[in-house]
Amino acid sequence: MTDDVKLTRFIDAVNEDIDSKVAVVISGAESERDAILKEAKSQADEQASKLYDTNMKRIQQKITRQVSQNEFTAKKAILKHREELTEKLFKEVEGKLSEIRAKKDYVDILTKKLALLSVESGSEIALSPEDEKYADSLKKSLKADVTFTSDDAINLGGFSVYNKHNGTIIDKTFDGAIDEQRALFTNRNIFA
Numbered sequence: 001m002t003d004d005v006k007l008t009r010f011i012d013a014v015n016e017d018i019d020s021k022v023a024v025v026i027s028g029a030e031s032e033r034d035a036i037l038k039e040a041k042s043q044a045d046e047q048a049s050k051l052y053d054t055n056m057k058r059i060q061q062k063i064t065r066q067v068s069q070n071e072f073t074a075k076k077a078i079l080k081h082r083e084e085l086t087e088k089l090f091k092e093v094e095g096k097l098s099e100i101r102a103k104k105d106y107v108d109i110l111t112k113k114l115a116l117l118s119v120e121s122g123s124e125i126a127l128s129p130e131d132e133k134y135a136d137s138l139k140k141s142l143k144a145d146v147t148f149t150s151d152d153a154i155n156l157g158g159f160s161v162y163n164k165h166n167g168t169i170i171d172k173t174f175d176g177a178i179d180e181q182r183a184l185f186t187n188r189n190i191f192a
Helices: 003-102 106-116 129-141 174-189
Strands: 124-127 147-150 158-163 168-173
Touching (some): 106 129, 106 158, 129 147
């Protein structure tokens, strides 16, 4: 064997040994690279999941706030519309009361209402300034000695009776009836 062949064999053996060691190092590096990539992917997935959860919660909270705000706005609009309808209804009722007041039998209505009460002598009956003209007619229909007064607070008609002996007031004014019915109507229909 010649020296050249020996040298070639030696170089081939060294190269083979180096190739195997390089292959082991490359394989280890690839394994380490795969492990690092796997860990990086796992961390990225975990961060993405946390970010997704955080954003979903934020979006859900924003949607919940928006829905609540929309419900509030709708309820406010409904209540405003109800108030407008209630006001319109009672304005119509007041108009009908004005029509009744303009009729000839209005004084008869007041007379009948007074007759149903036990008006005692000494009582004071308050009428609206517009209805004072009926005081004499109403006084004639009563058996008791009463006085009639004008009350600017009575706008729609009717009367109120103040019994001086026991300090009671009987309110038979249309104003009082409207106010009472408005309160009942509003309380009854507020949540309907």
